[in-house]
Amino acid sequence: MxxxxxxxxxxxxxxxxxxxxxxxxxxxxxxxxxxxxxxxxxxxxxxxxxxxxxxxxxxxxxxxxxxxxxxxxxxxxxxxPETQDFQIALFEVEYPSKFVSFEHKHVLGSLMSLGLKREKFGDILIRGGRTQFFIAAEYTDFIQMEFRQIGKTTVRIVKKTLEEAISVEEEWQEKKATVSSLRLDAVLSAIYNISRQKTQMLIGRGLIKVNWKTVEDPAFQCREGDYFSVRGYGRSRMFRVEGKTKKEKWRIVAGILK
CATH class of the missing domain: 3.30.1370.160 (Ribosomal Protein S8; Chain: A, domain 1)
Structure with missing residues (x-):
């Protein structure tokens, strides 16, 4: 084993x-x-x-x-399996969208402030003044009773069918780079065009996540398929590691979320 x-x-x-x-x-x-x-x-x-x-x-x-x-x-x-076996509910947030707008982090923070663990709800969808989120169906009654505001804004939530989910497509901008090693600081420095020193500072301050977990070791070894989230710089992903150059550097292909 x-x-x-x-x-x-x-x-x-x-x-x-x-x-x-x-x-x-x-x-x-x-x-x-x-x-x-x-x-x-x-x-x-x-x-x-x-x-x-x-x-x-x-x-x-x-x-x-x-x-x-x-x-x-x-x-x-x-x-x-059928769709209902996954026990997923969809809610739309109603609020005065002419006067206030929400980001993913605002909705996420409000849901977690209710004592819900992150794994109890799915994607948060925001597009054109509309905000929706998926949640484990067993929390439907709880969320309808308790979810009353996002930040200081009073909101109302309305249950929707899964077919009514708004479409939010991710676009990745491909970037090729050559790095001295597959260390986290080297890879992120190349992807985001920031100095290695700045990257190390961000890592040290706990502002970088790899595969949704905070990583504070600049020597962390990156692998093909890894997802990165850098506070203030956005999200990216290592699409491919294409081997070494004649000078023993690694060729990588990454994607930056637009």
């Missing part, structure tokens, strides 16, 4: 153990297991561990096909 951990980072061990327990539950109970909302890295880990294991399958759904955060359903071969 120990050998499975070599495929994952040390800080992912706890989640790997959780996935193994979910798999065991499905095997023993011969029944489906629904997870909370997982970020893309967690979804990837579930896929890797469940893989093509005979008898168990996995599907992910977050309320719309392009959702970033999704609930996952692990289930035996006999089971055929």
């Amino acid at each position: 120990d050998s499975i951990y070599q495929h994952f980072r040390p800080d992912e061990k706890e989640f790997v153990d959780k996935v193994i327990a979910w798999r065991q539950y499905v095997e023993d109970a011969y029944a489906p297991k629904l997870t909370d909302f997982l970020d893309p890295r967690m979804q990837q880990i579930v896929e890797m561990i469940i893989g093509t294991q005979s008898g168990i399958r996995v599907q992910a759904y977050g309320g719309r096909p392009e959702s970033e955060r999704k609930r996952m359903l692990l289930f035996p071969d006999y089971f055929s």
Whole structure:
């Protein structure tokens, strides 16, 4: 069993153990297991561990096909999942949009201030003065009773069908770069065109997340597929590592979220 951990980072061990327990539950109970909302890295880990294991399958759904955060359903071969099995509710926030506008962080902060853990709700959608969010359906009554304001603005929430989710498409601007190493400070310095010293300062102040977790080690080794979030600079992703140059530098292809 120990050998499975070599495929994952040390800080992912706890989640790997959780996935193994979910798999065991499905095997023993011969029944489906629904997870909370997982970020893309967690979804990837579930896929890797469940893989093509005979008898168990996995599907992910977050309320719309392009959702970033999704609930996952692990289930035996006999089971055929339907949308309602993912138990996701969608709410739209009604507020005086002519006079106030919200950002993702404002909605996120207000939801978490109610005592909800981040994994209990999915994507937050903001476009053209409209704001929506997905939440685990078991919290529908709670959220309708308790969600009354965002910041200092009084709001009202209205339940919508999943088909009424607004479309918010992410656009990535591709960037090619050459870096001396795959250390976090070197990679982010190249992606965002900021000095290595500035990058190290941001890392030291806890302003950088890799795969949705704060990382404070500039020597952290980046891998293909990693997501980065840099406070004040936006989000990016390492699309590909294309090998080394003749001068022993790494060629990388990254994407910066527009």
